[in-house]
Amino acid sequence: MLVVFEKAVGKPPEELKLPSTGLENMKSRQEIGEIIRSFWPESMVYSLRNGNFMALSHENESPSQPRSTVVTDDIFCIFIGALENTSELRRHYGLSRQATEAMVVVEAYKVLRDRAPYPPDQVIKDLEGKFAFVLFDATSQTLFLARDREGCVELQWGMGGDGSLVCSNDPNIIRETCGKSCAPFPPGCIFKNGSGLMSFDHPLHKVIAIAREDDNGHICGVIFQVDLYTRLPSIPRTGSAANWADPTVVETD
Template identity: 70%
Template sequence: MLAVFEKAIGNPPEELRLPSVGLDSDGKKTREEILQTFRLLWPESTFYHLSNGNFMTLSHGAQGPLHPRSMVVMDDIFCIFIGTLVNISELRRHYGLSRQATEAMLVVDAYKVFRDRAPYPPDQVIKDLEGKFAFILFDAKSSTLFVARDREGSIQLKWGMAGDGSLVLSDDPNTIEKACGKSSASFPPGCIFMNGNGLVSIDHPVHKVKAIARQDDDGKICGAMFQVDLFTRLQSIPRNGSAANWADTAIVEGD
């Protein structure tokens, strides 16, 4: 699975650009080069070409039986889903969907709920998803990008910044490395990303998720990791409950 969006849409966090990399491309590729490379590696893939050279693509090659991949296009909304939801039957009834509705179709309907009921917070919808999953959703009409990963980080999901500043997302670490070089990281478990709102923790939505440099044994910067700063609150919809009462810092580091 691979999705690439120009900087104006993807708006990748600048923290993905390592301080040691600076302005050097460091072997990173453009969207066109990434697409060509992926076509060679996975020629049987299904490609969805979006506006301005953005694209999403899905391959079933090397797919594990426990983590199936699926994609759906509904009402100009594109969604790639990896994994399974253990409570999908309950969610189908909740959203009034048929028994044939897939996880990807359900995510699209869940997205429509908070999109059409603004300012309904998206984390409230994602909290209802139980299982091992990661998904990438793009609403072509509004140019909204929506990405999420389950709390345990059960499904591999990486993101990075390409040579032209585009956001790259994939479940294949090799693809991310070839596309982004060192300007990449694991997408943090238990988080959602929207290009208009940035990175948000599902369980701590009122607190800032920040990136910090990760160092190897020699003290050299080798990547980035993300953590929830429970001392820094975001300006958002007023909330009640325990989410406002935490006073520590929670790490949501990926693989």
């Protein structure tokens, strides 16, 4: 999987470029498009507006982490991994038994969109399993990323030379396109443009970037993790998907 979005759509955290020594290894969206065709010539590519794109390859696909994609109502979703509670989620969203994990995620996103301002963590925390996905709503220009709690499915994100957001499950692709301006996408987290990065298990705590230094004191990498010592100000939050019908239920972190 490789997705690339211009800064106006998927503004990446500025901390991603801290380890960079310059722009010599950071590629533009056009250059990244050429790289993906050389790395994965058989990949399925969705070309979007302004040079943005989403690509999926089945090369070296693991049976335990299948890759799937779905496009419906101008919503594009690439899903890697498997959900343990797919049957339960199908029933909850009124989907058929043939509905894939990617279709379930799209339906969950529609709930977030149509019931706004419903907190995104309330839906994503109901996904159980090993997964990573990227969803893009072309109509509203909404970008949504998530990774499972244990980080079982590889997902890296980085910054291109033109400030674009780059995400992939292939670390080699990320290094080729972003140089050192990349990091693992934090497990148990979601990223939504306009809202930024947050933990879906600890939504009332900020996700912070921590720089790693080498022996010479130079920043050699960045990791993102939940700051459990600092609580964000918040308003009362409604309960999970199981109690949508009862607005009196309040969840605490």
